[in-house]
Amino acid sequence: MCGPAARRMRRADPYDPGMLAPATSAYDLVLALHIIAVVVAFGWTFTLPVVYIVAARVDPRSLPVLHRIEYTILRSILNPALVVLIAAGIFLASDGHHWKEFFVQWGLGVAIVIGAVVGAVLIPAAKRAEESVRRDLEGWSGGEFQAGPDYLAAVRRLNIVGSAASLLVLVTIVFMAVKP
Numbered sequence: 001m002c003g004p005a006a007r008r009m010r011r012a013d014p015y016d017p018g019m020l021a022p023a024t025s026a027y028d029l030v031l032a033l034h035i036i037a038v039v040v041a042f043g044w045t046f047t048l049p050v051v052y053i054v055a056a057r058v059d060p061r062s063l064p065v066l067h068r069i070e071y072t073i074l075r076s077i078l079n080p081a082l083v084v085l086i087a088a089g090i091f092l093a094s095d096g097h098h099w100k101e102f103f104v105q106w107g108l109g110v111a112i113v114i115g116a117v118v119g120a121v122l123i124p125a126a127k128r129a130e131e132s133v134r135r136d137l138e139g140w141s142g143g144e145f146q147a148g149p150d151y152l153a154a155v156r157r158l159n160i161v162g163s164a165a166s167l168l169v170l171v172t173i174v175f176m177a178v179k180p
């Protein structure tokens with residue numbers, strides 16, 4: 001293989017007749033780690049709309065603890081997985097000589113933006129949501145639950161910023177796979 005295809009080739013080609021039994025390389029293992037970190041960091045976030053719709057309908061008293069679970073996962077699962085994802089990506093970009101390629105620069109930018117947004121916007125908004133809905137629930141004794149303006153503002157922020165971050169993740173997965 002030669003030309004652009006060869007330049008983009010970054011791991012042993014199992015279809016190359018010259019390679020009878022290609023050994024698994026460090027690159028392959030780190031690529032697997034990179035993808036595992038993507039799944040662990042972001043997979044659960046796509047279930048959040050269902051979680052909150054069901055909670056609000058079935059038992060609004062579950063909302064404070066759900067927001068607490070949300071920011072605890074952001075801190076203790078997403079953030080460390082993001083660090084692993086970036087470290088693995090840096091190894092792949094260096095080992096495979098990909099630093100000049102757009103998808104790597106894009107991925108690095110997105111990972112940094114997401115890390116900043118999680119710390120500066122999503123965790124504080126989830127904390128505000130927990131506190132405000134706990135206050136709203138104090139005076140609630142069944143019937144239709146009407147959340148107050150503070151809670152609605154915090155949830156709007158979580159929804160808008162969270163959806164934008166999810167969209168960035170999906171676009172990044174496409175860029176990583178297609179390598180435009």
Ligand code: HEM
Nearest residue numbers: 010038086089090092093098107108110111172173176177
């Ligand atoms: C939100 C951030 C990121 C996501 C969702 C993501 C996702 C992915 C996925 C799904 C792959 C597998 C693509 C394939 O095998 O065809 C991949 C590969 C790769 N990623 Fe990322 N990535 C991210 C961040 C980064 C960062 C920060 C870097 C570098 C600093 C990076 C560098 C790479 C490289 C070099 C590959 C290997 C390309 C290959 O050999 O096919 N990624 N990424």
